[in-house]
Amino acid sequence: MNLNLLPDLALFVQIVDQGSFSAVARQSGLTPSAVSRSVSRLEREMGSKLLHRTTRKLRLSDAGETVYQHAQQMLEAARQAIDSASSRQTVAQGKLTLSVPKAVGRFVIHPLMMAFFHRYPQVDVCLRLEDRPLDFIDDGIDLALRITDTPSPGLHGKPLMPIRHVICATEPYLQQHGTPYTPQDLRAHCCISLGETPADARWKFRREGKSETVQTYGRYAANHTAVRLDAVKQHLGIGSLPLFTAREALAKGDIVQVLPEWEFISSYSGDL
Numbered sequence: 192m193n194l195n196l197l198p199d200l201a202l203f204v205q206i207v208d209q210g211s212f213s214a215v216a217r218q219s220g221l222t223p224s225a226v227s228r229s230v231s232r233l234e235r236e237m238g239s240k241l242l243h244r245t246t247r248k249l250r251l252s253d254a255g256e257t258v259y260q261h262a263q264q265m266l267e268a269a270r271q272a273i274d275s276a277s278s279r280q281t282v283a284q285g286k287l288t289l290s291v292p293k294a295v296g297r298f299v300i301h302p303l304m305m306a307f308f309h310r311y312p313q314v315d316v317c318l319r320l321e322d323r324p325l326d327f328i329d330d331g332i333d334l335a336l337r338i339t340d341t342p343s344p345g346l347h348g349k350p351l352m353p354i355r356h357v358i359c360a361t362e363p364y365l366q367q368h369g370t371p372y373t374p375q376d377l378r379a380h381c382c383i384s385l386g387e388t389p390a391d392a393r394w395k396f397r398r399e400g401k402s403e404t405v406q407t408y409g410r411y412a413a414n415h416t417a418v419r420l421d422a423v424k425q426h427l428g429i430g431s432l433p434l435f436t437a438r439e440a441l442a443k444g445d446i447v448q449v450l451p452e453w454e455f456i457s458s459y460s461g462d463l
Contacts, residue, residue: 196236199229200262203241206230207259210249233258284313290335294416296320298436300336338459355434356457358382358394359446364426371429371449374403381428383419385459386412394431395456402456420446431457 205215206226216223234241241255251259291300296318304316325332338354358377371377374396384407385391391412395404409428413419416436423430424440429449440446 196233197265199233200258201266202226202229203233204259204262204266206242206249207251207255282313283311286315286317288317288319288331288333290319290321290325290330290332292322292336292338293320294433294436295336295338297417298433298439339462350462353462354460356431356455356460357434357437357451358429358431358449358455359423359437359441360429360449361424361426361446364428365447365449367426374405374450374453377405377407377429380407380409381411382407382409383422383428383430384409384412385414385419385431387414390458396450396453397456398453403453431455433457433459 202215202219205218206212209215209218212226213223215221216226219226230242237254237258239254240252241258243250243252289300297320300318304318307316308314319332325335336351368380369376371380374394377394382392382394384394392407392409393404394407395402397403411422411427413422416433419430420432420436420440422428423432423446437446437448441448
């Protein structure tokens, strides 16, 4: 089928319904001759006369009646498609595939899902916890959250919240090993870092325009924030944690922030 004829089919239905070339021309913003050429194109494509025209009225041929019925069905299907798309814009529905960093998914997104489902009862969610680079088309992703200051070229990004990091320990650990009062005091402690590169053990701090870097040491490192949080709770040392990971444990008193007057500068800070 020649899809270029679809506008001609739509005009053909209007002509039959209105019974007038000139009326359709006025409504469509076309000249009567343009409307006439539209019908002629259809007739050439079909190889049959579709309309018998006199000075007073139009009459469908047998072929024209068949084309008219099918064209009506086509237009009705198009209207239903548009109405369906419009209703989906009004009422959120369908499946949402969401890709988020593992820690963000566990501590930020997952706790919100019950409220989300109550608010959007017609939306299904596939939550994918992953830190790898994405191809939105090949991976079938609708929405992705990433911690970065520079979104990937070609993607539209919107900052949702800043990601701060803190260092934390338990009261029993600090009672046994002492409380650090300066960044350099951390040299005498077991520090739990990310452990992916040597730079992860070099902790940077800032206070009132002054910056300090300290090389930390420890027997344990883990590249997952939930594991580091658990290690801190088990009194294994002072751990670096995103604030969103540590917030609940801090509120409960399970852990305490170390060097709260210093800003801990993590290479993994940025906007979510």
